[in-house]
Amino acid sequence: MKNIVIFASGAGSNARKIIDHFKGSDLARVTLILSNKADAGILKIAEREQIPAVLIDKELFFRGDTYVKLLQEAQADLIVLAGFLWKVPANLVQAFPGRIINIHPALLPKFGGKGMYGHFVHEAVLAAGEKESGITIHYVNEKYDEGAIILQERCAVSVDDTPETLARKVQVLEHTWFPVIVERLLTQ
Ligand code: GRF
Numbered sequence: 001m002k003n004i005v006i007f008a009s010g011a012g013s014n015a016r017k018i019i020d021h022f023k024g025s026d027l028a029r030v031t032l033i034l035s036n037k038a039d040a041g042i043l044k045i046a047e048r049e050q051i052p053a054v055l056i057d058k059e060l061f062f063r064g065d066t067y068v069k070l071l072q073e074a075q076a077d078l079i080v081l082a083g084f085l086w087k088v089p090a091n092l093v094q095a096f097p098g099r100i101i102n103i104h105p106a107l108l109p110k111f112g113g114k115g116m117y118g119h120f121v122h123e124a125v126l127a128a129g130e131k132e133s134g135i136t137i138h139y140v141n142e143k144y145d146e147g148a149i150i151l152q153e154r155c156a157v158s159v160d161d162t163p164e165t166l167a168r169k170v171q172v173l174e175h176t177w178f179p180v181i182v183e184r185l186l187t188q
Helices: 013-022 041-049 058-062 066-073 090-095 118-127 163-187
Strands: 002-007 028-035 053-055 078-081 100-104 132-139 149-156
Touching: 002 013, 002 163, 013 028, 013 041, 013 163, 028 041, 028 163, 041 053, 058 066, 066 090, 078 163, 100 163, 118 163, 132 163, 149 163
Parallel strands: 002 028, 002 078, 028 053, 078 100
Antiparallel strands: 100 132, 132 149
16 A cells, blocks of 8 residues: 655545545545645545544754654655645655655646645746646656656636636646646556
8 A cells, every 4th residue: 555645734525536536446545635734624524534644844954854753753645735735845855756656727837836836826827828738747846846747737817807706727637637737646
């Protein structure tokens, strides 16, 4: 059985899809959840699902290898960032080469980088007059949103889209594809 570790700071809807996808699976389970926000929805989901959860200490996260050790002890096979906004420190990236992935709610390399998250992304896509948007699932390296792309899926942007309607279209793609890609990476 493989171990999936999820990092999330927000509502946790993607994390929940992944948890549900692997319930009853012979392949893998979500065995640990980390969050940097005490009030993140994901922590409530973890509690309900009885998945161990850790609130990340900022000082320790960016200095030393507390979290490298924690993830090694947890025998993490795949680390999934699902709405986690902090940059992953280099020591963590290096400890898990090719085993940390992220999802971004736009078609990278456009509309990525620091500060490009949530509604900011969708606002920027609309302001640029893009005809399509979508999702990017990619490996995590030391730079924000620049790791090798694993999958992109697209949706149309219509003239009457608002950041909210576009967010919903993109979220459908996220929920559909993220669990599938996690499974694919674990079986490769
Ligand atoms: C998603 O849109 C994801 O692409 C981005 O953060 C959002 C997380 O949403 N990185 P949720 O917390 O999974 O609902």
